[in-house]
Amino acid sequence: MSDPWQKAYDFAVEVARKAGAEIRKAGESEIRVMTKSSTVDLVTKTDERVEKIIIGALKAEFGEGTHDFIGEESVAKGEACILTDKPTWIIDPVDGTTNFVHGFPFVAVSIAFAVNKELEFGVIYSCLEDKMYKARKGKGAFCDDDPIQVSDVKDIHKSIIISEHGTDRSKEKVTKIFSTMQRILCIPVHGLRGSGTAATNMCLVASGAVEAFFEIGIHCWDIAAGAVIVKEAGGVLLDVDGGPFDLMSRRMVCANSDVIANRIIKEIEIFPSERDDIAIKKK
Numbered sequence: 001m002s003d004p005w006q007k008a009y010d011f012a013v014e015v016a017r018k019a020g021a022e023i024r025k026a027g028e029s030e031i032r033v034m035t036k037s038s039t040v041d042l043v044t045k046t047d048e049r050v051e052k053i054i055i056g057a058l059k060a061e062f063g064e065g066t067h068d069f070i071g072e073e074s075v076a077k078g079e080a081c082i083l084t085d086k087p088t089w090i091i092d093p094v095d096g097t098t099n100f101v102h103g104f105p106f107v108a109v110s111i112a113f114a115v116n117k118e119l120e121f122g123v124i125y126s127c128l129e130d131k132m133y134k135a136r137k138g139k140g141a142f143c144d145d146d147p148i149q150v151s152d153v154k155d156i157h158k159s160i161i162i163s164e165h166g167t168d169r170s171k172e173k174v175t176k177i178f179s180t181m182q183r184i185l186c187i188p189v190h191g192l193r194g195s196g197t198a199a200t201n202m203c204l205v206a207s208g209a210v211e212a213f214f215e216i217g218i219h220c221w222d223i224a225a226g227a228v229i230v231k232e233a234g235g236v237l238l239d240v241d242g243g244p245f246d247l248m249s250r251r252m253v254c255a256n257s258d259v260i261a262n263r264i265i266k267e268i269e270i271f272p273s274e275r276d277d278i279a280i281k282k283k
């Protein structure tokens with residue numbers, strides 16, 4: 001039986017690599033000479049420019065109108081964030097924007113592809129590390145063509161948990177985020193980490209470098225590609241309340257096993273986060 005998505009998968013890897021080169025170039029040439037404040041404007045331009053390069057290349061390859069697109073920058077400009085049955089690209093052109101501004105070495109291009117609302121493949125290019133993580137549904141997960149597997153650590157006390165404080169600075173949310181982190185740290189676990197990008201954090205779970213990642217407040221474009229990569233590396237994906245993973249819910253736990261995931265879930269203080277697909281309908 002023909003494999004309809006192999007060409008799209010291979011092309012996505014190529015496009016992610018090209019986008020990563022653009023990000024590195026912007027980092028080397030433009031960002032370094034700018035003051036921090038004007039750099040932030042420049043970064044928004046870089047995010048938008050890289051997303052245009054990615055979507056432009058995909059439309060040129062697969063035709064206008066045949067596929068749908070959910071991109072961080074296009075949604076920010078008011079485009080719909082609804083997963084249809086059509087072949088849909090879910091794109092974060094620069095995951096770890098704040099890292100990028102500071103030259104903190106974790107910046108990822110995240111490209112996922114879904115058909116009939118099912119994630120078919122995910123590609124995450126960690127462009128400052130030059131590491132290409134990728135996975136197709138049912139065909140395993142890879143980093144630069146080497147197969148990757150989640151960690152086999154079963155003991156929470158021997159686990160590293162990765163999470164993020166996100167971009168919200170309201171006292172109420174920050175308190176909830178850090179009290180959750182404090183409870184998890186004092187289980188105790190072996191350590192708490194955060195790379196500054198959800199996509200990279202999920203690759204660290206998939207490659208066995210850490211045992212679990214959780215966050216409330218992320219978006220579908222941050223986690224769609226990582227969801228395929230973690231699953232294909234033998235990991236599990238859940239909602240922060242222990243229910244089934246929901247791509248549009250803006251919250252998730254992924255881990256090397258249900259045991260570690262459910263132990264983390266016990267400590268998470270949940271706060272509301274507006275769904276990706278509902279928020280846009282309100283506009």
Ligand SMILES: O=P(O)(O)O[C@H]1[C@H](O)[C@@H](O)[C@H](O)[C@@H](O)[C@@H]1O
Nearest residue numbers: 096097098164166167197198222
């Ligand atoms: O807005 P940036 O700097 O990209 O940071 C967010 C990042 O995009 C997400 O992947 C992380 O998980 C968030 O916590 C960051 O705030």
Ligand SMILES: [Mg+2]
Nearest residue numbers: 092095096222
């Ligand atoms: Mg992001």
